[in-house]
Amino acid sequence: MSATPSAAAPQSATPSSLRRPTPGQASRFLAQATFGPTPADIDAVVRDGYAAWLDAQLALAPSQTHFDWLLQQGKNTEEFKGNGINAPLESTLWRKFISAPDQVRTRVAFSLSEIFVVGVSSITASWPLFGAAGFMDLLAEHALGRYEELLAAVSQNLSMGCMLTYRGNRKEDPKTGRHPDENYAREIMQLFSIGLLELEPDGSVRMINGAPVETYSNADVQGLAKVFTGWDINGPETDVEFHRRPMALNNALHSMAEKRFLGAVIPPGTDGHLSLKRAVEVISAHPNVGPFIGTQLIQRLVTSNPSRAYVGRVSAVFDDDGAGARGNLKAVVRAILLDPEARHPDPAAPDWGKVREPILRFSGWARAFEARSTNGAWAMPDTTDNTIRLAQSPMRSASVFNFFRPRYVPPVTELARRRLVAPELQITDETSVAGYLNFLAIYVDRGWEDLQTPYTAEIALASDPAALVARVALLLAGDAFSDQTAAAIAQAVSSIPPERPRDRVRAAITLVAASPEYLVQK
Numbered sequence: 001m002s003a004t005p006s007a008a009a010p011q012s013a014t015p016s017s018l019r020r021p022t023p024g025q026a027s028r029f030l031a032q033a034t035f036g037p038t039p040a041d042i043d044a045v046v047r048d049g050y051a052a053w054l055d056a057q058l059a060l061a062p063s064q065t066h067f068d069w070l071l072q073q074g075k076n077t078e079e080f081k082g083n084g085i086n087a088p089l090e091s092t093l094w095r096k097f098i099s100a101p102d103q104v105r106t107r108v109a110f111s112l113s114e115i116f117v118v119g120v121s122s123i124t125a126s127w128p129l130f131g132a133a134g135f136m137d138l139l140a141e142h143a144l145g146r147y148e149e150l151l152a153a154v155s156q157n158l159s160m161g162c163m164l165t166y167r168g169n170r171k172e173d174p175k176t177g178r179h180p181d182e183n184y185a186r187e188i189m190q191l192f193s194i195g196l197l198e199l200e201p202d203g204s205v206r207m208i209n210g211a212p213v214e215t216y217s218n219a220d221v222q223g224l225a226k227v228f229t230g231w232d233i234n235g236p237e238t239d240v241e242f243h244r245r246p247m248a249l250n251n252a253l254h255s256m257a258e259k260r261f262l263g264a265v266i267p268p269g270t271d272g273h274l275s276l277k278r279a280v281e282v283i284s285a286h287p288n289v290g291p292f293i294g295t296q297l298i299q300r301l302v303t304s305n306p307s308r309a310y311v312g313r314v315s316a317v318f319d320d321d322g323a324g325a326r327g328n329l330k331a332v333v334r335a336i337l338l339d340p341e342a343r344h345p346d347p348a349a350p351d352w353g354k355v356r357e358p359i360l361r362f363s364g365w366a367r368a369f370e371a372r373s374t375n376g377a378w379a380m381p382d383t384t385d386n387t388i389r390l391a392q393s394p395m396r397s398a399s400v401f402n403f404f405r406p407r408y409v410p411p412v413t414e415l416a417r418r419r420l421v422a423p424e425l426q427i428t429d430e431t432s433v434a435g436y437l438n439f440l441a442i443y444v445d446r447g448w449e450d451l452q453t454p455y456t457a458e459i460a461l462a463s464d465p466a467a468l469v470a471r472v473a474l475l476l477a478g479d480a481f482s483d484q485t486a487a488a489i490a491q492a493v494s495s496i497p498p499e500r501p502r503d504r505v506r507a508a509i510t511l512v513a514a515s516p517e518y519l520v521q522k
Contacts, residue, residue, distance in 0.1 A: 021046055024479025025343070031356075031521055032301050033057070033337050034103035035110075036364035037475055039457070041103075050338055057104040058330055062140050066092040066133035067244060073377075076240045081126045087382070089120055089129040093136065093394045094451075095378040097359070098366045108333055109140040110359075110394070111300035115293070116154050116192055117163070119397045124162045125233060130240040131159040132395045147293065147318070147327030148284040151192065155184075155276060156246035158233055163400060166228045167247065171255035180255060185224035187400055189216050189262075194288035201319075202312035203291040215288060216262060223261040227279045230254030230272050249273060262286065284327060290318035294332060296406050301333075302342045304354040305420050310341045347480055347522040355424035356521040357403075358383070358390035358436060365444065365513060368475035371453040379449040389439045391432040403427050437514055444509050455505045462501030465493040465508070472512045480522035485515055 021029065026045035030037035033054065045053045066089075070076065075088045100106045113136060120132040135157055142150035154160055161167035164184040172179050190196055198206040198213040205212045234248035235241070254272035258265065264282040266275050283289070294314040298306045314335050321331035336342065345352050356364070362383070365371070373379075383390040397403050404426035409416050415425075447453060461468040469490045473481040489511045496504045512518055 021050060021343075022479065023474060027474055027478030028480060028522070029337070029343065031360075031364065031478060032342065034107050034367070035097045035360065036367035037478070038367050038370065039475065042474070050343060054104065054334060054337060057102065058144060058334065060102040060105065062105060062137075063096065063100045063102045065137040065140075066096065067130060067137050067240075069095065070130060070133055071240070075129065076127065080129060083121060083123070083128045086120050086129045086132070087379075089132050089395060090380040090382060090393065091378040092133060094363070094366075094380045095373070097363045097394075098371060098451075104333065105140055105143050107301070108143040108297075108329070109136060111297055112139045112143060112150075113395065114300060114397075114402045115296050116150075116160070117397050117400045117402050118157075118159045118395065119163065119399070120395050121398065122163045123159050124167070125158060125243070126237045127240045127243065128159075130243045131162070134243040135159040136395065142329070144330040144333065146325070147289065147329055148280055150329070151188070151284055152277070152280045153246070154192065155188065155228070155280060156231065158243060158245075158247050160184075161231060161247055166231065168232045168253075169225075169229045170253045171226070171229045172257065179222070180225040180229045182221050182225040184228050185221050185261075188283065189220070189224070191400060193283045193292065194286045195292045199288050199291045201287070201291055201315045202308035203295045203306075203315070204308060215286075220261040223259050224279060226255035226257055226259045227266070227272075227275045289327070290315035294318055294336070297332065298336050299354065299406055299423060301336055302339075302354070303345070303352055304422055304424075305351045307341060310339055313339060345522070350418060351420055353520050353522040355422060355428065356519055357424045358392040358427075358432075359394055360521075361436070361440075361513065361519070362390060362443070364476055365440075365509070366451065366453070368472075369453040369455060369458065369509070371447065371451050374450045374452055377450050380451065381448075383439070385435065386427070386429075386432040387435045387438075389435060391427045391435060440510060440513055444506050444513070455502065458505040458508070459501045462504040463498055465490040465504065468504065469493060469508050469512065472508045473517075476509075476512050477515075477518045478522075481512070481515075481517045485517055489515075 023042050023046055026042045027037045029045060029050055030041050034041065069092045070088055073088065079085060080088065096106050097110070116139065118132060118135045120128050123131040125131055138153050138157060142153055158167060164187055166181050166184040169181045170178065194215045196215060198215055200206050230250045230253040231247040232250060233242055234245040249272040251272055256269050258268045259275060262282055266278050291311055295306065295311050298310065298314060314332060317331050317335040319326055321328035381389065382396060383393040384396050392403050404423040406423050407421050408423045408426040409421055410425045415422050458468060458471065461471055469486050473486055489508060492511060493504050493508050496507055
């Protein structure tokens with residue numbers, strides 16, 4: 001914990017990735033790279049350094065998939081075939097958020113799920129919870145791979161085909177005036193790759209004669225829409241395995257017409273598989289992808305308003321990972337997390353930091369205090385309710401535009417005056433603030449069903465309120481927590497009789513987790 005939250009870390013000639021971090025700095029790093037610091041991970045980062053710890057994480061194979069865990073739990077039965085019972089989805093998602101060893105991969109997959117959005121309620125096939133689980137598994141599989149392969153896999157995924165209505169999309173018919181569904185063709189460009197306006201490598205909008213340049217036109221959408229015709233479920237819905245398979249192509253329903261988009265031409269008569277491959281290649285090669293996707297990954301992991309220089313450095317790694325490869329997401333993630341601005345920011349700068357989204361607040365508590373399922377069920381509710389829960393629940397966005405937009409600006413605010421974005425504030429209001437505090441009070445007090453934490457280390461410190469609060473602040477907020485706030489919380493904790501150590505621990509955690517220095521991740 002630093003003396004003041006505004007003290008910038010000293011600079012030196014030693015690269016930031018090689019300097020030995022303090023426990024507070026290690027905690028901040030882990031809040032960006034994982035679903036929350038643990039005491040063991042803080043010790044490991046301090047011992048090994050940022051780069052070595054991160055490289056070890058990046059080398060880990062994916063942990064048990066959500067799909068396999070659901071099968072192991074016997075959820076592939078008639079009871080779970082419809083869209084009304086999806087509770088096991090929460091169980092497996094929170095299971096990995098809290099306990100998966102491959103934390104960086106899991107965190108990046110979650111970040112990608114807020115760019116490539118699928119909501120479980122939009123999956124029209126049977127066993128939608130397996131569809132959503134399989135989609136998150138797909139993101140985890142490709143989270144540290146090549147962007148082009150990720151985009152191709154997403155484009156052939158049944159759950160995405162349901163979400164953006166191109167499952168069963170049929171070719172044009174001049175006789176009836178039918179045109180292919182354009183939904184996915186539009187969103188693969190607008191949301192998943194290049195955005196609406198041409199960008200410079202540093203993420204700024206490219207201007208020609210004082211005006212921005214649009215990346216695509218309606219004609220591009222119409223041409224690209226022909227690529228996504230003829231794709232549908234692969235195999236009968238007799239068991240859940242069809243959710244793991246890419247969609248199958250029915251060439252009879254696929255448009256064999258010429259396809260023009262983004263300056264490329266796919267000749268008439270081209271097979272549907274080749275058309276999709278070519279479309280993904282063209283989109284992935286667009287110069288916007290690096291700054292567009294890079295900026296959003298920085299926002300999801302580190303800060304809402306990265307500097308142009310930060311975006312430029314990440315975009316350069318996307319374009320070339322140093323070995324001539326484009327779209328190497330492992331290199332991009334490494335660049336984001338080890339960037340000098342991420343490792344040694346000025347916490348007092350008004351444009352630095354991000355609101356900690358509700359899902360990360362809960363996972364941060366669970367990981368900091370070693371919460372585990374007592375029976376292996378990992379029972380968790382849908383936490384979407386903004387009056388008594390989190391106002392956000394994984395894979396339950398009702399829209400492909402996510403719970404919040406990356407460029408959201410709260411109207412009539414100081415942020416708006418400064419032209420700063422604050423995506424997570426789009427789901428923050430008077431109701432959700434109270435709802436979070438209500439849910440916080442419950443889970444800190446007694447966990448949630450089988451998800452429990454013993455607070456053993458914290459109870460051992462309960463006789464010393466200052467030491468207790470220092471530990472809690474380190475685990476939840478790292479070195480961004482001020483001594484003044486810590487002292488005020490310690491004073492409040494000391495008013496609880498020492499014979500009630502568990503109550504002191506609960507009070508310390510609740511007050512730290514409700515503080516602005518935790519809610520705004522610096």
